[in-house]
Amino acid sequence: MTPTGIVLGIESSCDETGVGVVGVSGDGTVTLLADEIASSVDEHARFGGVVPEVASRAHLQAMVPTVRRALRTAGVVPSDVDAVAVTAGPGLAGALLVGVAAAKAYAVAWDVPLYGVNHLTAHIAVDTLEHGPLPPALALLVSGGHSSLLQVSSLVAPLHPLGATIDDAAGEAFDKVARLLGLGFPGGPFIDRVAADGDPDSVRFPRGLTGPGDARYDFSFSGLKTAVARHVEALGRQGIAVPVADVAAAFQEAVVDVLTAKAIRAATDRGIDTLLIGGGVAANSRLRALAAQRCTAAGVRLRVPRRRLCTDNGAMVAALGAHLLAAAAPASALDIPADPALPITTSLVGSSSSTRS
Amino acid sequence: MLVLALDTATSAVTAGLLRLPAAGFPEVLAERVTVDARAHGELLMPSVCSVLATAGVSMRDLDAVVCGVGPGPFTGLRVGMVTAAALGDALGLPVFPVCSLDAIAYRAGTGGPLLVITDARRREVYWARYDESGARIDGPHVDRPLDVPLAGVSRVAGVPDVLGLPVVPPQYPDPAGLVAVVATTLRARATPGPFHPLYLRRPDAWEPGPRKRVTPV
Ligand SMILES: Nc1ncnc2c1ncn2[C@@H]1O[C@H](COP(=O)(O)OP(=O)(O)O)[C@@H](O)[C@H]1O
Ligand SMILES: [Mg+2]
Numbered sequence: 001m002t003p004t005g006i007v008l009g010i011e012s013s014c015d016e017t018g019v020g021v022v023g024v025s026g027d028g029t030v031t032l033l034a035d036e037i038a039s040s041v042d043e044h045a046r047f048g049g050v051v052p053e054v055a056s057r058a059h060l061q062a063m064v065p066t067v068r069r070a071l072r073t074a075g076v077v078p079s080d081v082d083a084v085a086v087t088a089g090p091g092l093a094g095a096l097l098v099g100v101a102a103a104k105a106y107a108v109a110w111d112v113p114l115y116g117v118n119h120l121t122a123h124i125a126v127d128t129l130e131h132g133p134l135p136p137a138l139a140l141l142v143s144g145g146h147s148s149l150l151q152v153s154s155l156v157a158p159l160h161p162l163g164a165t166i167d168d169a170a171g172e173a174f175d176k177v178a179r180l181l182g183l184g185f186p187g188g189p190f191i192d193r194v195a196a197d198g199d200p201d202s203v204r205f206p207r208g209l210t211g212p213g214d215a216r217y218d219f220s221f222s223g224l225k226t227a228v229a230r231h232v233e234a235l236g237r238q239g240i241a242v243p244v245a246d247v248a249a250a251f252q253e254a255v256v257d258v259l260t261a262k263a264i265r266a267a268t269d270r271g272i273d274t275l276l277i278g279g280g281v282a283a284n285s286r287l288r289a290l291a292a293q294r295c296t297a298a299g300v301r302l303r304v305p306r307r308r309l310c311t312d313n314g315a316m317v318a319a320l321g322a323h324l325l326a327a328a329a330p331a332s333a334l335d336i337p338a339d340p341a342l343p344i345t346t347s348l349v350g351s352s353s354s355t356r357s
Numbered sequence: 358m359l360v361l362a363l364d365t366a367t368s369a370v371t372a373g374l375l376r377l378p379a380a381g382f383p384e385v386l387a388e389r390v391t392v393d394a395r396a397h398g399e400l401l402m403p404s405v406c407s408v409l410a411t412a413g414v415s416m417r418d419l420d421a422v423v424c425g426v427g428p429g430p431f432t433g434l435r436v437g438m439v440t441a442a443a444l445g446d447a448l449g450l451p452v453f454p455v456c457s458l459d460a461i462a463y464r465a466g467t468g469g470p471l472l473v474i475t476d477a478r479r480r481e482v483y484w485a486r487y488d489e490s491g492a493r494i495d496g497p498h499v500d501r502p503l504d505v506p507l508a509g510v511s512r513v514a515g516v517p518d519v520l521g522l523p524v525v526p527p528q529y530p531d532p533a534g535l536v537a538v539v540a541t542t543l544r545a546r547a548t549p550g551p552f553h554p555l556y557l558r559r560p561d562a563w564e565p566g567p568r569k570r571v572t573p574v
Binding site: 104338 | 396398400402405431432435438439441442447448554556561564570
């Protein structure tokens with residue numbers, strides 16, 4: 001079906017300047033037309049984490065060139081664009097602000113609606129580019145800043161949070177453990193790679209919040225991180241070289257074991273037959289494999305976007321914008337702020353629609 | 358020609374629509390200046406829309422965008438710059454950079470050697486010096502107020518009373534000043550200079566030290 005609407009999406013909440021273009025047809029089907037990314041990740045690597053000011057400077061430099069590239073890749077001219085969507089939060093304040101200001105300018109200059117959207121909802125919406133319309137689902141959102149279980153009735157309605165991490169996010173745990181194993185930044189992909197050659201059963205690391213009296217849908221990864229650190233230090237004291245692959249595999253197993261177990265539990269408890277996994281950590285091979293295995297066993301349908309769509313990108317923002325456009329959601333006002341702490345229950349910022357909290 | 362002028366390098370959020378005649382000073386058709394150091398992102402685009410509406414001009418009628426490129430506190434500065442860059446791209450307009458201190462200096466007029474100072478936070482200031490003719494002869498720099506050389510300066514514009522010199526207006530860059538600084542370039546329809554922010558400071562970032570141990574040694 002040829003698209004009847006075209007949405008440009010801008011993402012700048014962390015270290016990726018992402019610009020995506022998505023088409024949406026009359027029946028609400030969304031199609032990916034472009035997904036361009038300029039990343040400042042290499043500039044952050046030596047600091048072992050994203051440096052906000054470095055990221056913000058890179059966004060300013062990359063914004064217009066990335067928009068141009070996305071339009072060119074999509075084969076779209078500005079007059080074809082029907083809406084501009086942008087990540088309004090959560091994320092790094094200064095970084096978000098660059099994207100939000102740019103999006104306002106493009107929306108006004110092109111005379112189209114602006115949608116200031118939630119980054120986390122966008123991580124969920126992106127899956128529709130690959131797997132089509134989303135039925136009511138349980139979403140497991142796992143990234144560098146978040147680990148949440150959410151009930152999703154519709155992409156254009158507020159999400160219903162069921163549980164979240166009480167300390168570190170899953171991706172944060174990957175990054176911290178990678179650092180103590182002397183692997184690169186961001187740590188997730190490195191652990192994923194080296195763990196492939198390791199024995200996940202070499203050590204049994206603790207599974208946080210899995211005791212009988214613990215919160216059913218919450219996560220905790222900080223104890224796990226400490227356990228890995230103790231283990232590595234103990235080996236060091238005994239003069240034993242750290243078996244990096246084994247430790248990485250055992251750590252990764254502990255994370256994905258808890259994530260998948262709690263996600264399946266929530267889906268089963270609530271009678272939801274679809275599990276969607278999104279966010280940067282959803283790119284993890286072991287998480288994908290174990291989730292597939294456990295979903296099959298539990299009779300739950302699993303949806304995980306392809307790796308490239310899991311980590312931050314502009315296509316996910318455009319995808320959510322496309323669903324909002326198709327639902328004729330009222331535009332965000334031009335005075336919307338970038339909100340570093342935007343709550344997960346607000347999918348669309350500063351419009352008079354019902355998705356506003 | 359019709360010019361949109363923006364500046365967010367100080368606590369003033371500035372937008373103006375001007376007509377630049379073939380000769381003489383730019384004429385302000387509408388302007389909006391709001392002093393609020395914490396709301397550049399919220400205020401700027403509504404201000405742009407409001408000046409266009411007040412003047413009854415459509416974006417498509419614009420001929421150029423002029424924007425202050427600092428120096429100024431980074432987060433606010435980027436709001437104006439990315440807005441100008443995006444508008445220029447979307448509308449196919451040239452975007453002309455102006456040192457924000459130059460715009461203040463222009464409006465301070467002639468009348469003796471001038472120092473322009475703006476707030477750089479962290480107890481520092483951005484500054485530049487201008488000679489009798491209004492030409493910038495030193496700066497822009499960022500320093501502690503006590504380290505700003507005052508020899509030969511007879512007046513100061515920008516942040517008032519930091520240094521105890523006679524203060525002249527303006528306090529902030531205004532649309533007319535911004536456009537006046539690049540009037541010759543605009544009239545010549547010359548290619549704009551590189552549109553780069555004047556940060557003057559490196560980003561705060563520290564490489565991590567050795568990892569903290571969780572077990573006592
Ligand atoms: N293959 C992977 N395995 C595990 N974690 C991963 C993998 N790829 C990326 N990650 C993690 O995902 C996180 C980034 O998530 P993303 O959604 O892209 O950014 P943000 O957290 O800024 O929203 C990082 O912590 C990174 O280590
Ligand atoms: Mg993310």
